[in-house]
Amino acid sequence: MTAPSTADQSSPARSAARWAGLGYLAIFVLAMFANFFVLESVYDLEDAQATLDGVTADGDLLRWGIIAFLAVFLIDIAIAWWLYVLFRPVRRDLSLLTAWARLVYTVFLGVGLVFAFAALMIAEDSPSEGTATDVQLAMRSFEMTWLIGLTAFGVHLVLLARLLWATSGAPRWLAVVLAVAGAAYVADTVAHILIADYAAYADVFLAVVAVPSVIGEFGLTVWLLLIGAQRIAVPAARAAEPEHVSALRD
Numbered sequence: 001m002t003a004p005s006t007a008d009q010s011s012p013a014r015s016a017a018r019w020a021g022l023g024y025l026a027i028f029v030l031a032m033f034a035n036f037f038v039l040e041s042v043y044d045l046e047d048a049q050a051t052l053d054g055v056t057a058d059g060d061l062l063r064w065g066i067i068a069f070l071a072v073f074l075i076d077i078a079i080a081w082w083l084y085v086l087f088r089p090v091r092r093d094l095s096l097l098t099a100w101a102r103l104v105y106t107v108f109l110g111v112g113l114v115f116a117f118a119a120l121m122i123a124e125d126s127p128s129e130g131t132a133t134d135v136q137l138a139m140r141s142f143e144m145t146w147l148i149g150l151t152a153f154g155v156h157l158v159l160l161a162r163l164l165w166a167t168s169g170a171p172r173w174l175a176v177v178l179a180v181a182g183a184a185y186v187a188d189t190v191a192h193i194l195i196a197d198y199a200a201y202a203d204v205f206l207a208v209v210a211v212p213s214v215i216g217e218f219g220l221t222v223w224l225l226l227i228g229a230q231r232i233a234v235p236a237a238r239a240a241e242p243e244h245v246s247a248l249r250d
Helices: 005-042 049-055 059-085 091-127 131-164 174-196 196-228 243-247
Strands: none
Touching: 005 049, 049 059, 049 091, 049 131, 049 174, 049 243, 059 091, 059 131, 091 131, 131 174, 131 196, 174 196
16 A cells, blocks of 8 residues: 655644644643642552541542543543554554553553542541541552553553654654653552552652653653644654565555
C-alpha cells in the first residue's frame, strides 16, 4: 500500500499533536490536584485511623479528587488515540502497541477509582470498629491498582521513546529521558511489591520517578504543541531506519 501524500497527512497529524499537547497540560493540572493535594490530605499509608479521619473530614475533597482522576481517565483515552494518529506514519505497528499500553494503564486507573469511591462510601455509611481497617484497605487497593496500571504506563513511555527515536526531527534526548521515566515507573511498582518497608524508601522512589517523568513528559508536551503550531510535515522515520518501516506507513 502506498503512503498518502504529505499534504494529506500533515493536517490531521498537526491537529493530533496539538490536542495531545493540550491533553497533557490538562493532565498535569488534574493529576497534581488529585495526587498531591487530595490524596496527601486524606490518605496515610501507615495509619488506618488517620486515613479514616481524613476521608471523613474531607469527604467532599476526596469526591473532587475522584472527579479529577476520572477526567484524567477520559483524557488519557483521547491522548492514546492522538499519539497513534501522530506516530503511525513512522511505524504503524509500534504506534498501535504504544496506544494499547496506555489504554491498559487507563483501564487500571478506572478500576482503582472504584476502590477510592468504596472507601468514601464505607467511611460515610459504616461507622464501626472495623471501619478504619476497611477504609484503609479500600484506599490501599486503589493505590495498588493504580500502581499496577502505571507499570503499563511505563511500558507505554518506553515504546513512545522508541517512536521518538525513529522520528525525523524529534529530540533524541527526549526519547532517552522518556525511556528512563518508563523504566522508573516499572521499578517503583516492583519496589512496592517486594519491599515490605517501602514507606521508609518512599521519598527516594518518588524522586527517581518524578524527576525523569516531569522532565520527559513536560518536554514531550512542549514538543507536541510546537508540532501542532507549525506547518510542517508529519513525523517521518529517520533515514537510517530499515526499509520495512516505510512499508508500514499509512
